[in-house]
Amino acid sequence: MPDTTTGDVTELLQQLIRNGCVNDGTPESGFESRSTDVLRNYLEGPGLDIETFEPTAGRASLVARIEGTDAAAPTLLLMGHTDVVPATEGWSRDPFGGELVDGEVWGRGAVDMLNLTASMAVATKKLAKTGWRPRGTLIYLAVADEEALGTHGAGWLTEHELDAVKADYVLTESGGIPMPTAEGTRLPVIVGEKGTYWCRLIVHGTPGHASQPLRTDNALVTAAEVVRRIAEYKPETMIHDVWRKFVEGMAFPTELSEPLLDPNALGALVQDLPLGLARQAHACTHTTFAPTVLHGGTKTNVIPDRVELEVDIRTLPGQTNEAVRLMLDEALGDLADRVDVEVITGETSTASPIDTPLWDALNRVSNALTPGGASCIPFLTVGATDARFFRRLGIPSYGYGLFSRHLTYEDYATMFHGDDERVDVESLRLSTELWQALSHDMLGG
Numbered sequence: 443m444p445d446t447t448t449g450d451v452t453e454l455l456q457q458l459i460r461n462g463c464v465n466d467g468t469p470e471s472g473f474e475s476r477s478t479d480v481l482r483n484y485l486e487g488p489g490l491d492i493e494t495f496e497p498t499a500g501r502a503s504l505v506a507r508i509e510g511t512d513a514a515a516p517t518l519l520l521m522g523h524t525d526v527v528p529a530t531e532g533w534s535r536d537p538f539g540g541e542l543v544d545g546e547v548w549g550r551g552a553v554d555m556l557n558l559t560a561s562m563a564v565a566t567k568k569l570a571k572t573g574w575r576p577r578g579t580l581i582y583l584a585v586a587d588e589e590a591l592g593t594h595g596a597g598w599l600t601e602h603e604l605d606a607v608k609a610d611y612v613l614t615e616s617g618g619i620p621m622p623t624a625e626g627t628r629l630p631v632i633v634g635e636k637g638t639y640w641c642r643l644i645v646h647g648t649p650g651h652a653s654q655p656l657r658t659d660n661a662l663v664t665a666a667e668v669v670r671r672i673a674e675y676k677p678e679t680m681i682h683d684v685w686r687k688f689v690e691g692m693a694f695p696t697e698l699s700e701p702l703l704d705p706n707a708l709g710a711l712v713q714d715l716p717l718g719l720a721r722q723a724h725a726c727t728h729t730t731f732a733p734t735v736l737h738g739g740t741k742t743n744v745i746p747d748r749v750e751l752e753v754d755i756r757t758l759p760g761q762t763n764e765a766v767r768l769m770l771d772e773a774l775g776d777l778a779d780r781v782d783v784e785v786i787t788g789e790t791s792t793a794s795p796i797d798t799p800l801w802d803a804l805n806r807v808s809n810a811l812t813p814g815g816a817s818c819i820p821f822l823t824v825g826a827t828d829a830r831f832f833r834r835l836g837i838p839s840y841g842y843g844l845f846s847r848h849l850t851y852e853d854y855a856t857m858f859h860g861d862d863e864r865v866d867v868e869s870l871r872l873s874t875e876l877w878q879a880l881s882h883d884m885l886g887g
């Protein structure tokens with residue numbers, strides 16, 4: 443019997459890629475309504491109620507529901523975005539061609555995250571087609587504008603049309619790339635995201651002639667010391683629950699797992715670990731500070747009175763913007779009063795609990811669908827996704843999907859917003875099966 447799942451999800455993904463809903467951050471970009479049209483045409487039929495919302499011209503999102511029979515049973519939301527980031531000239535194939543080559547679909551969005559947006563749609567359609575009558579409600583949400591700030595997508599929907607998207611559990615990108623360990627395959631589930639605190643430091647000085655620099659108040663010299671202090675600042679090591687459960691789940695040898703969970707030993711350990719793991723271990727257990735942009739000075743013979751420095755700060759779950767500001771003052775020390783701080787963005791970190799029925803269901807279903815079995819481990823990501831809008835409403839939200847062993851974690855990470863993004867059709871089939879099995883498990887019927 444031909445497998446229609448693989449054919450359907452491959453074809454739908456190709457169409458979404460070819461629409462090229464490139465979001466460059468401007469309200470006029472994206473034009474996701476082309477993809478909501480494709481999805482509406484695909485989904486329309488008995489068993490599904492479909493609505494679209496277009497808060498800004500061209501920026502449409504689509505909601506499709508299979509209404510449950512029991513109001514007390516849970517609602518599960520499967521959310522995929524339809525926009526993608528721009529592509530560079532460096533691709534070996536047309537980034538918007540959606541070509542199928544040797545069992546792989548190529549194109550911008552193949553792993554971020556049109557693959558999941560397509561597989562969630564195919565799973566929803568298949569469930570509706572069989573006349574499935576669940577106790578709980580299944581909602582499929584194809585959302586615009588994830589790659590900018592969600593202003594025309596999930597941010598707008600949760601603020602203005604919450605009834606249409608309200609759920610007890612949310613699943614969206616990313617995660618689920620199989621990680622081999624000494625005790626079997628582990629599948630990372632994104633349960634939280636670090637927060638973003640981007641700021642601009644204005645360093646002040648006094649202008650003067652550069653031919654007589656003695657005892658001048660040079661803003662650039664002060665800024666150099668500010669950069670040094672920020673780079674050398676050692677924020678407190680915090681072993682968050684997500685990091686603990688990740689390390690325990692990875693079944694590392696004791697001589698590695700013990701210091702990875704010891705706030706007094708971790709600082710020395712990350713100096714010796716392989717770079718990838720070292721950076722990850724450090725980022726998951728610290729607020730990080732990276733000075734990234736410096737502008738200052740006007741002319742070679744003028745002592746500068748103003749320098750602007752931008753700093754990328756990433757925060758851990760539970761940290762407020764006020765707490766970050768205190769850390770920054772601590773880093774600056776006696777230079778704090780020479781510097782004005784302007785906040786560019788202050789998005790606090792969000793994290794969902796791990797002890798939820800959704801976690802248990804993901805674990806059961808993933809284990810059954812993975813050859814040789816697998817178990818889920820929690821993961822903290824540094825990137826922001828639309829899950830944050832739902833976590834802030836107290837709704838447990840995870841990032842997940844299922845992938846074959848065709849791609850390694852490294853391949854996957856480089857393709858995210860990188861060149862030659864592609865996904866194998868076996869991964870597309872697996873994710874489609876995951877959403878179907880999970881819906882049956884969580885919603886009954």
Ligand SMILES: [Zn+2]
Binds near residue numbers: 523555
């Ligand atoms: Zn994405």
